[in-house]
Amino acid sequence: MYDHKKIERRWQANWLRNKTYHSVEDPSKPKYYILDMFPYPSGAGLHVGHVTGYTATDILARHMRTKGYQVLHPMGWDSFGLPAEQYAIRTGTHPKVTTEKNIATYRRQLQAMGFSYDWDREVTTSEEKYYKWTQWIFTKLYEKGLAYEAEIPVNFCPAMGTVLANEEIEDGKSKEGGFPIERRPLRQWILRITDYAERLLEDLEELDWPEHLKRLQRNWIGKSSGCSIDFLEERTGEVLSAFTTRPDTLFGVSYIVLAPEHPMLEALTEPSAKKGVETYCAKARQKSDLERKEGKEKTGVFTGAYALHPVTEEKIPIWVADYVLGDYGSGVVMGVPASDERDFAFAKKYQQKILPIYQPKPSALPEGISLEDFTKGVMGGSICYAHEGTLINSFAKDLSLDGLTTKKAKETVMDWLTKQGKGERTTHYKLRDWLFSRQRYWGEPIPILHLENGEKRTLSLDELPLTAPSVQDFTPTPDGKSPLEREPSWLQIKDPKTGLFATRETNTMPQWAGSCWYYLRFLDPLNDKEPWNEEKERYWMPVDLYVGGSEHAVLHLLYARFWHKVLYDLGLVHTKEPFRVYRNQGLLTSRSYRKKGGGYVSPENVEQIGDTYVDKTTKEPLISQIEKMSKSKLNGVTPDEMIDEYGADTLRLYEMFMGPFDKDKVWNLEAASGCYRFLCRFYDCVFSEKVVDTQDETALRLAHKLAHLVRLDIENMQFNTAISHMMTFLNHFIPLAAYPKDAILLAVQSLYPFAPHIASEMWTHLQGAGDLSYAPLIEIDPRYLEEKEVIYVIQVNGKVRANLTMPKGETKESLLQKAQEEANVQKHLVGEIRKVIFVPNKLLNLVVHSKTSV
16 A cells, blocks of 8 residues: 555655755766755745645656766755844844754755755855855955945835835735835945846847746846937026937927936926926825836926927927936936827826927828828827838928838938937946845845045955844834944944955945855855865856756846856856746735635635535635735645645646646646545556566557657646546556556656655566666667557548548558548448558558549
């Protein structure tokens, strides 16, 4: 009888005790570096949604070892971050204590799944021996001029007393705690990721990543080619430079818009408009960048000032609007309402002129509208034409675009502006420099000293790691500074290198920092002399397969690529890119149950009556939805409860059987029990008295075909179809009179990457050669892959009338005789057979001449 608890405990202990999956460099063998996106160890522990990607990588790691590869398959913990600090603030428990407890839970759960990680390579980003090198990399960025300080507007959460990234905000509130966010200027450390924008874009072409993920990165970098156009402010003569990808629309500009943060805004605002502008800008500071960019309603205030059009020299009103961001481009946008939907809505709301500049092709006109009506509609504010066509109303003394196409008009305008000194061709990126500092305790201290003479000094390697002092109060100061500001004995020192008095930097690094380079530390985690050994880096890098969730497909990957390129420029790594192949798993969802008045109900307290779900106790009808697994929605399923009832092998098998790896899937416990029954049948088959040492062609044919299909599916990450092949195999194999040992060993080896505990148990029972974890793949005999029978399609006058399963190589004559015996074929053979078309091993088509044939 299959006892999953006993079997899994024994094999897990065996693997840990013998360090079965410890990896070493071996230049005589090919390498395979397979990496999971390491987790943040939260107090909730793992749920089965996390297990999907980890199971897939483990299947591939185990498969590649049996192919003779040296496999590097490590695991670690992304353990700095805001949740642990917020828990510390609420409970007074030091984040280190909480983090270590959570890591122990995660480690136990992962080991209970039987994942073949090399635990000797485990890293924790919040440990001093790790973040010593994170700090060292920062010093290299600083020395290269890629780290600088500036006072900039940031997303600040007063309740938590810290800066938040856009990704940590949702609907104007912090994701952690749901606190309001405001914009305020703060001194920050920033990394010049924009210096690498073009390379980050170009090198995407070399990577084997899903196209939609590459597109996300391209859109975030946001390369635009266009023109910078100078508008002179009428009163001061100051230049307001606006970037546009559509210089062809220059004659349609009826106003320009400044960002609330624009440095010239205060100086150019007319006294009569100052109060309104100041009030508007104060409100804008309460919004995140995301809210400002994506807000449905565009708002603004007139500054009272005007700029001169660079061609016509007409006066153009200058507005301030929060949809323009100060650190995006020049913070100046030209409004062309006739050809831009956003500008069109703004112009209608604030009664700005709408100047038609494009005459569409007749075929592009809205149905029933003449060209004259179209022009009147644009000017009247009822039509916006944001398409191409032929330029109209675009002429002045020195420049005319009328009659030109869009492409020709763009070139003409840019040539003219350049010649006149009123603009220039330029390339612009949406990507902004990386806001790198946080006003938190639980993060890597930034290794900078602010000297009394105004200079800064990075700490040298012999001064690292710089550790934070142990504190009792983890809350930031009322004015938004780090808790480290309260530690004078740590904060103020006499610099031993210069002899000057100095102040330590109190901002800490964001959680992204530790995850930017962890894949490199896995190469050499016990090295205390250098972050990684050069020879080891040359052997293992790049990562051959990186697997993670799509939620980190933009920023984590972008930041890691940026750091890697800096390290490449410094000669510290030999590859331009860290991750050769990237794949993301689909989202695992499950049904949640919510009361109409709010609040979730756990599944065990839900009763289904017909198509309705009700609370078992109150009989109150519930709203049922398929949602992402989460603790707050009470719909998460832990691996612990699944392992206890069905075993890790069943959970692994079911996680992969639910559907294609990269597609979203819905958790269904009944289907999981089906995978358990399959393993029980497999186990009973192996331990059956029908196992024999003799050969049988039918059994070998089934086993070799199975191994061939499963190996192809594993390497294509089509895990669900591989499991389907195994189930089909078992259905055909069990009815055989005897079970040849050679065939069963091949089947057990096929099952092994998916269900390693039970497979190892069965392999040992069958006395398979060596440790199954490294046993070379049994060679597939191509003779057994040849099909003995094929399906012949029988047609009459080109229409299918029968499908016959017959021996491969059937002759035309014998197939014709057999076809004519089929009732459905006979029914349609009314008349004379004039022609017989025969395609060997595929098709027989009978051409019949008869008026009555159908």
